[in-house]
Amino acid sequence: MAENDDPRRKSEADQTLIGVPPPRIESSVEALHRAPVYVRSGTSVADVEPTLGSPLQGSSSPRAAASPSEMPVAVPSLRAGKERGFATRERWLELARTRPVLWMVVAPVLTALIAVWLGHHGPSHRTAALGSRSRVAEPVAPAAAKPPAVSIAELEAKPPGSLNARELVLLAEARSERERGAASALRQKVEADPALASDSNVQNELLRLANDDRTARDALAAMAALEPPVGADLLYEVWTRTPERSDTTELARALLYSADVRPKASPALAVALELRTAENCEQYRAVLPEALKVGDRRAVHLLTKLNAKRGCGPKKNEDCFACLRAAKDELSATINAVKSRHAPSYAAD
Numbered sequence: 378m379a380e381n382d383d384p385r386r387k388s389e390a391d392q393t394l395i396g397v398p399p400p401r402i403e404s405s406v407e408a409l410h411r412a413p414v415y416v417r418s419g420t421s422v423a424d425v426e427p428t429l430g431s432p433l434q435g436s437s438s439p440r441a442a443a444s445p446s447e448m449p450v451a452v453p454s455l456r457a458g459k460e461r462g463f464a465t466r467e468r469w470l471e472l473a474r475t476r477p478v479l480w481m482v483v484a485p486v487l488t489a490l491i492a493v494w495l496g497h498h499g500p501s502h503r504t505a506a507l508g509s510r511s512r513v514a515e516p517v518a519p520a521a522a523k524p525p526a527v528s529i530a531e532l533e534a535k536p537p538g539s540l541n542a543r544e545l546v547l548l549a550e551a552r553s554e555r556e557r558g559a560a561s562a563l564r565q566k567v568e569a570d571p572a573l574a575s576d577s578n579v580q581n582e583l584l585r586l587a588n589d590d591r592t593a594r595d596a597l598a599a600m601a602a603l604e605p606p607v608g609a610d611l612l613y614e615v616w617t618r619t620p621e622r623s624d625t626t627e628l629a630r631a632l633l634y635s636a637d638v639r640p641k642a643s644p645a646l647a648v649a650l651e652l653r654t655a656e657n658c659e660q661y662r663a664v665l666p667e668a669l670k671v672g673d674r675r676a677v678h679l680l681t682k683l684n685a686k687r688g689c690g691p692k693k694n695e696d697c698f699a700c701l702r703a704a705k706d707e708l709s710a711t712i713n714a715v716k717s718r719h720a721p722s723y724a725a726d
Contacts, residue, residue: 553591560592560599567599574603580611580723587615593625601632605641609633610721613646613675645673645718652679658700665701669711673718680712 529551532544540548563582566573573579586596600611616629632638633650642650648668655661661683668676689697701708 556592560586560595564595564599568602571604574607597628601638606643609642644671648672649675658698662700665711669714672715673720675720676715
């Protein structure tokens with residue numbers, strides 16, 4: 378069929394002024410596979426790039442001798458890159474629109490991972506940088522010369538007046554450490570064998586260690602572990618041998634009245650403990666019969682103060698222990714009885 382007889386061509390030509398059909402416009406997909414167009418400077422004629430390898434093979438084509446002003450314009454390549462980026466963004470946006478729940482889960486997880494990474498790596502890098510700068514800035518101090526080592530035995534062999542301040546401190550620390558070690562060892566020994574209560578050397582050593590604040594706690598703990606009645610008697614001795622209160626005397630009193638030591642007290646010591654905790658006339662009166670039978674000299678001064686007939690009432694001139702006067706000579710007889718009984722004696726070296 379002749380070209381002029383094509384009805385489609387006629388219809389397209391009839392739509393133009395000069396009767397020539399418009400050129401065919403290729404789709405963007407086809408344009409992506411076409412070779413780039415090179416535009417020669419100074420002319421409007423567009424040349425198509427020759428096949429790959431023609432210029433490299435030394436072809437005699439006029440394009441091989443093109444001037445430097447002929448710059449390639451990769452219009453299809455740039456357009457393809459933009460279209461690929463646009464298509465990628467479109468796919469991500471479509472995924473976000475169709476699956477919002479997925480982004481609600483992924484976004485917090487990504488944020489948390491970034492925060493954890495910054496928390497682990499950010500401060501460490503800053504700290505390392507600061508540390509390196511500080512190490513560079515700090516001057517290096519010369520090493521101090523160490524004094525020659527001297528044994529404790531050598532210091533103890535020297536006259537006290539020949540020792541300097543540092544040596545005196547070292548000697549005191551060594552002796553203190555030695556005393557603490559001895560007290561701890563004796564405590565462990567007594568706790569392992571409470572029958573050592575009958576050993577007078579152990580008794581005296583515990584009383585001696587109780588005089589030192591550095592070793593008093595171990596000594597009192599060892600006393601509480603001794604077999605009755607020695608342990609309770611030793612604690613009472615530490616508590617009452619001085620009128621001054623201290624941490625040692627308060628701990629001895631607390632241990633003596635504790636649930637496991639108080640039942641170990643002898644009957645004579647129990648009388649003294651009851652008299653020390655009595656607060657009114659009736660309570661004192663309840664203790665008198667037991668004191669009359671078994672009390673010893675540790676209760677004498679506690680009973681003697683009951684003879685006072687003044688100290689109560691608004692004017693402090695009334696008898697505080699009037700209930701004890703009903704039984705005539707009961708208090709006097711009890712005092713005489715306890716005076717006749719000796720209390721256990723423990724002497725510290």
